Amino acid sequence: MCGIFAIKSLNEENIFTKLYWGILAQNHRGHDSYGFLTFHNGFKRFTGIGLVPKIEKEDFQKWKLLLPGNTGIAHVRYGTFGSRDLSFKLKAAQPIITLKNNKELGIAYNGNLVNIGGNVPDTEFISNYILEKNDIIDGIQNFMNNIEGAYSVVGLDPEGNLFAFRDPLGIRPLLFGEDNSTRAFSSESVGFNINDIKSFKEVEPGELYIIKKDSYERIKLVKRNRRAFCGFEFAYFSRPDSIINGKYVYEIREELGRRLGKRYQEFVRKSDLIISIPETADDAAYGLHEETGLKWERMIRRHRFVTNRAFIMEPDERISTISKKINVLNHGLQGKKVIVIEDSIVRGDTTRTVLRRLREAGAEKIYVFVTFPKITHPCFYGIDMATFSELIGFSFNEEQIAKIVGADAVCYQTIDDFINAVGMKRNELCMACTTGEYPTELAQKIVDKVKMSSEVLSNKRIYERLYK
Numbered sequence: 001m002c003g004i005f006a007i008k009s010l011n012e013e014n015i016f017t018k019l020y021w022g023i024l025a026q027n028h029r030g031h032d033s034y035g036f037l038t039f040h041n042g043f044k045r046f047t048g049i050g051l052v053p054k055i056e057k058e059d060f061q062k063w064k065l066l067l068p069g070n071t072g073i074a075h076v077r078y079g080t081f082g083s084r085d086l087s088f089k090l091k092a093a094q095p096i097i098t099l100k101n102n103k104e105l106g107i108a109y110n111g112n113l114v115n116i117g118g119n120v121p122d123t124e125f126i127s128n129y130i131l132e133k134n135d136i137i138d139g140i141q142n143f144m145n146n147i148e149g150a151y152s153v154v155g156l157d158p159e160g161n162l163f164a165f166r167d168p169l170g171i172r173p174l175l176f177g178e179d180n181s182t183r184a185f186s187s188e189s190v191g192f193n194i195n196d197i198k199s200f201k202e203v204e205p206g207e208l209y210i211i212k213k214d215s216y217e218r219i220k221l222v223k224r225n226r227r228a229f230c231g232f233e234f235a236y237f238s239r240p241d242s243i244i245n246g247k248y249v250y251e252i253r254e255e256l257g258r259r260l261g262k263r264y265q266e267f268v269r270k271s272d273l274i275i276s277i278p279e280t281a282d283d284a285a286y287g288l289h290e291e292t293g294l295k296w297e298r299m300i301r302r303h304r305f306v307t308n309r310a311f312i313m314e315p316d317e318r319i320s321t322i323s324k325k326i327n328v329l330n331h332g333l334q335g336k337k338v339i340v341i342e343d344s345i346v347r348g349d350t351t352r353t354v355l356r357r358l359r360e361a362g363a364e365k366i367y368v369f370v371t372f373p374k375i376t377h378p379c380f381y382g383i384d385m386a387t388f389s390e391l392i393g394f395s396f397n398e399e400q401i402a403k404i405v406g407a408d409a410v411c412y413q414t415i416d417d418f419i420n421a422v423g424m425k426r427n428e429l430c431m432a433c434t435t436g437e438y439p440t441e442l443a444q445k446i447v448d449k450v451k452m453s454s455e456v457l458s459n460k461r462i463y464e465r466l467y468k
């Protein structure tokens with residue numbers, strides 16, 4: 001999973017300030033590295049490791065000199081490919097520039113390709129594929145017709161024109177926004193809000209935009225009879241104040257909480273309190289509180305400046321980060337029966353760590369309500385849960401999971417309730433990690449094959465192996 005932002009000024013103003021705010025607003029989508037690429041008599045690039053840096057007001061001028069031009073693209077990366085050491089992170093930082101057949105292309109991307117093996121980073125693969133053809137539109141169409149996966153891409157061509165395209169199923173988000181002086185693309189609407197760009201819409205699946213000085217062109221390159229927007233965006237990844245499909249994500253999360261309350265009334269009746277694991281589950285906790293009338297006590301607080309997202313880390317690092325991130329308040333829990341609301345359970349270590357702390361603080365019974373359905377299958381499309389072996393939901397049933405995480409019961413959202421809460425049709429969403437039904441052919445074939453093989457519990461990412 002990554003975040004992208006791209007912008008062109010319609011007058012000649014330097015674009016860096018807006019580019020910076022647009023990507024900073026989406027830093028939750030990637031902590032491994034960040035990068036900027038602008039165009040002014042050629043490409044100007046800057047990348048770094050970790051979070052997008054804080055820039056003081058007086059330092060913007062220096063950055064504008066470093067990254068001149070009225071068009072630019074920016075990226076934050078959360079790796080789903082390769083190792084997690086620092087040198088690799090810097091090497092994998094985007095945007096990248098590719099030179100082939102005497103043409104240069106700069107791109108940044110969010111997603112994951114299904115079956116290209118583990119040798120070439122997706123971004124290089126995409127650029128090289130596009131540059132195979134003389135014309136960029138032909139190159140992108142060729143790519144869309146032949147390569148399977150999730151991809152939202154923004155780029156700059158050799159003349160500095162901005163372009164953007166999205167895979168034919170629209171698995172990862174991408175929006176187009178404009179006002180009187182700019183045209184822009186963003187993974188989430190918050191990238192526009194922070195820049196005061198009020199008008200935006202979705203880049204349609206299979207669509208290419210080319211932004212020129214006085215005009216822009218939209219071309220539908222590939223048409224499919226379904227869409228497959230990632231359901232996990234609603235439960236975990238997107239910011240609560242982002243708008244997807246006309247609704248704020250926080251409204252959907254509240255509804256997810258309400259639905260859990262309706263479905264699992266026997267546990268609601270036995271409970272004294274709702275506790276949420278901050279911050280993604282807070283909105284669902286509010287919905288559950290509204291539905292049931294149970295008190296929602298914010299007994300778990302976040303250390304505000306520990307910003308790491310535990311999900312995106314290596315196992316050892318993840319557990320110590322979870323412990324450092326949260327503070328469990330040590331009063332009022334003695335002898336209480338509590339519902340703990342969690343956005344999702346992938347490996348189970350976040351939940352286990354938090355529940356241990358709640359037990360130490362005196363909780364007598366703990367019922368875990370999970371807003372996202374049980375994750376049983378790996379993701380091929382850009383979320384780093386890429387092996388069967390790491391998924392607690394693949395190997396264990398609900399009772400076993402409850403024991404492993406230290407709960408008295410674990411209650412998952414049903415798939416139907418989730419889809420109804422989101423308000424999209426079943427064939428508009430990807431829910432493959434919960435159903436095992438993949439929206440792309442090759443991913444389905446690979447999973448079916450791996451499930452029957454002795455490699456099912458291999459630790460190597462499923463899409464980093466090449467299947468013939």
Ligand code: SF4
Binds near residue numbers: 229230232381430431
């Ligand atoms: S498999 Fe799951 S995480 Fe991956 S795109 Fe589909 S819904 Fe999202």
